[in-house]
Amino acid sequence: MKLLKREIVAILDSPWQLALLTYIPIMGLLLLWGLFSAGLPRALPVAVVDFDQSTMTRLLTRHLQANPSVKVIHYTHLQDAKKAMQQADVYALLVFPYQLKKKLFTAQQPVIDIRYNSQFLLVGKLLSSQLQLTLANSLKSLASIKELAQGTPKQQVAINLSPVSNQTTALFNQNNNYVAFLVPPILIALLQIIAMLVFVNSLSFELQRTKEDNWYHHGIRAVLLTKLFFYSACMLLHGTLIYTFLYLHLNLPIAGPIWMLILSLLLMIIAVWLIVLTLFFFLKDSTRTVSVCGAIFAPAFSFMGITFPSNNMPDLAQIWRALMPSSHYIEQHIATVNYGQNITQLLSQMTSYSGFLLLLLPIIYLIKKGRNA
Amino acid sequence: MNFWQLLKLEFTAIFADKAILLTVLGGGLLYSFLYPLPYAHQVPTEQLIVVVDHDNSSLSRAIIRHADASAKIKIIAKVNSIKQAKEWITDAKAYGLLVIPQNFRRNLILGKGATLSYGGDASYFLIYSAIAQGLIEVGLDTSKSLQRFALLSKGNGSKKTDKALNSIQLNSIPVFNSTLGYTPYIVPGLFLLILHQTLLIATGILGAGQWHQKSYWLQHSSISLVCARICAFFSIYSLLSSFYIGYCFYFYQVNTLANMSEVLLLMLPFLLATVCAGISLSTLFLHRDLPTQALLLSSMPILFVCGFVWPLALIPDPIIWLSQIVPAVPAIKAMLILNQMGAPWESIINNWLHLWVLFVLFFTLAVFAVHQRQKKMRGANVD
Structure with a gap:
């Protein structure tokens, strides 16, 4: 509880972090939906x-x-x-x-x-x-x-x-609606970037603290777990807001339940955490961590395979694609929203995240090294 | 201290800053390779579909062979029912299906007509359009060859048959990006945006790092500081732009229809306006990690508001008005019109003037805002 209070005080001290946690995701949602709100290219x-x-x-x-x-x-x-x-x-x-x-x-x-x-x-x-x-x-x-x-x-x-007539059906998105096609992946890419920034900022608060208030002093595992729970919950809340807006307010078709989307979003957020933690403890500088994370996550949307199919990407792009949590998420998203998959299928898809767990090793190593230093 | 010494200090400040170098050189080189990477194969080919053949006749087998021969499609399996086909699609093992109905051949021979049904997964538009296009071509071709047989069997000559079948020709050809490739489509706009964003970030980091420490920037008038900073970043970005627009456009086989002097003339106000916008923006930041964060978030909205992904006419007007203060928006539009679509210079004169107006606006703003920062810092010194 004390650690949670410590986080909230830190957020209130930083207007930018507060903005990232509150209105920026909502503005992004409204702006990007507004852009594509026409839905179908007409006239x-x-x-x-x-x-x-x-x-x-x-x-x-x-x-x-x-x-x-x-x-x-x-x-x-x-x-x-x-x-x-x-x-x-x-x-x-x-x-x-x-x-x-x-x-x-x-x-x-x-x-x-x-x-x-x-x-x-x-x-x-x-x-x-x-x-x-x-x-x-x-x-x-x-x-x-x-x-x-x-x-x-x-x-x-x-x-x-015409002896042979043709009947063409666009499965899962019958009128080729761009809102259903493009807006969810763009918003997920944006949310991934926001989550990354929030996590980096929350970590760099720690670099500015005094030795008595230092995270090794409070027990680094407890501090990190508090951060993980608190910020992941905030990001999940924004994710839920996006789903509510798209699938309940705009009534875009969805075949599966929304809680399954939230579940896979949670795993995506944890994967983002692991990447951010690794790079942060490796670089130990907030500006450079932001630059490097930005370089990694900025092109996430092109690698999702929504616009250009992933099966036609060259091998190198496939590898880079597998490093992005969002490309794992989007497959589960489409399977849930369009194909209405059940929970066992979702769970088997989620195993694809397991590679990110390997990052725990360097994180633990770097934290230990940091403590000794 | 004269202007040249100030310029030298600017360059020293830029090249001593690892974060700026990482953004400008690291980011600049990495992005030129990373962003177009997924599109290296240009067009979606060999999309996997399954076939439901209820007919099992010589004709249905011919159609399946023809479909498989299309470069856009690859038939991965033959299944017994539409339900099974659905399972293949929801397991993401296939992206479409072709259904040949029962008695397909028989009905055609009896002159009753028959229907071929296609479905494609429209969760992925490019996959869907590849499958739909490929299968429709096969269907039309089958239809045509049947008509040809019918006409020939009625005793028409082959020349007359040809004319009867193709009484009119639709000659539909893509222009400006004749291969329909994805890289030539996305690269020109995207690369200008990368230049724009990294330039804004770099000026932002430089400014945000300086405003709260006493250094050379306090010892000059705000006008000369802004001018020196423009010169420094302009020269760095002239080099980076020549790499992007010169080398990369050729490497990625983007249309380059304009001549060099016109492109240079267009890049001049673009880079100037962007540097000035960057300096003005930088006065808002006091932490060095903020510019990257703020501009990272703005990249995607700016890309989509430029009008080459999604038509401008369909974007709500308030968003368009708002986007007009971003130098990348008129610049990307002008670059596409001038260089990729080969329009004469007078077509982009409005966009070009727009960029100059933005330059004047941001220059004044930058001088004013830097002046405010200097006043604040000097005031703090007196205290």
Whole structure:
């Protein structure tokens, strides 16, 4: 109890540590959710240059306008449209060639050119598939008129046009919602950084203390255990807040129970503790520990394998990935939230953290060395 | 003491500080390698899927072979039911499934049409899009070849069949990043952000370490101190920027469409504005470990607000307004437009002027704030 009071006094002395423990995680949550709150990419500007100006190209344009992801912007000159592309004012460019309708009717195979901005990869890829889908669909309606004119019975037309139809399902995130896809891992990466900073700060308080108030004086094991319990509880509380906001307030789909997420978060936090303790006792300087920990944890999000799949990462990246507690956590997160796994599966996944326990050896060694010094 | 001596003192202070060296040189070199590391293979390939084949016909086996031949997909197993396939997916052994219904071939021969069902794990968007794209291509191809057989069997010539099947061609081509690679997509923006963040941290650590001790920074006017600090960091970061934008862009095969003088012209206000922002920020810190902490937390929000990951039009306006005071935001936008998308200089003139406005703003702020710090310290001396 005395040690807990000692921690709280130390926190109240440091406005930054207080901020990290209270409002900064909440601000981060609101800011990042705010960024992606639109959820689905809608009304993305697409330049249309219509050199044909026929009923047919106008029909195709109307169909494009009806697609919720597309916002059609007309350009008269190709040069202007190209410039808009280069300035990222539009993300794709679609050109209906001169005499498209005539060429189609005289079977000369006209070409509709689509250029999409792949420098903005996610937006570009989305537009490319949406534009092709819309155009293919509306061209099919034109082709069905041709079939009907040739005397094909109505029921048969659709089958003749596409004998094999495709049914594609996005499993676990049916409308490709970015909030469900991107926001939880980003927040976890952020929480991991905040936890790391809180732990480092709580340790560096000890460097500033007098010899009588020193942690060896109070018994280092008791001091560290107090820190572990107290700060882990604070971070778990913020984690719970994130889960409550995402899965209860925003009602994002979740298949498993939330307490399982909290359990795996606890293990992640303990793994972060172990890394921080090792580096801190090794470097014995708060600025350098922050720099080194920052260098390790800052790229955690790219290594999670959410955006770019982990099975396509090179071996070196796989190794670095295994060193990040967050990449172990995120697999359990997805298995719980999306696949609704049961507790035995979760427990077997959690064994992947066991490697971090090896860090206990250098920590104990370095603490002993510090005591003798 | 003249300006040159002050500049020399600045350099000495920077190079004597291990934490700054660790951030600037260590961080700078490590990040240039570490951040793009996961994306080294550029595109997701050979994603694992399972097949549920209820048909077991020659046609269904051909479809499976074609799917497996796609570079995007690898078929890992054939299972008996959708339930089993689900288990493979929830055990994270596979990321998608292809279902071929019963009587698939028979229905097609009878002219009844049939449906192929695909599913991909959308917990991972890139995996899902690779699986969906790969399987849709296979489905469309099967459809086309069946139509071709039907038309040929009706006695059409092969040329006419071709024209009937492809009455119109959709020529869809990615531009600016023609390989659709992940590194050329993420590197240009990310590297400018790394330069920006490490520069802010370095100036922050230098300032925070000095404000409570008496040293050379008290013996000069705040303007000359700020100017000297700008010169020192600007020269260090010109070198680091040339490594990032010169060497790394080539190494990671990022588009470099602009000519060198234009890029230099763009980097000038970016680095100046960032140093000044860093000096202004540094006056807020008194502990040397705070700048790293504060800026570490800001990195991810800044990256996402730059507009190349998530379209700007969908970000709420207040967040965009707020982001305009960060030099990295206009700089990344301008760099992408100028260097990666090859637009002429006049396209980015607004962003460029924006950077100069930020420079003037932060310069004034830095001079003022450093002056306040000096006054405080001198006041403390008198006491």
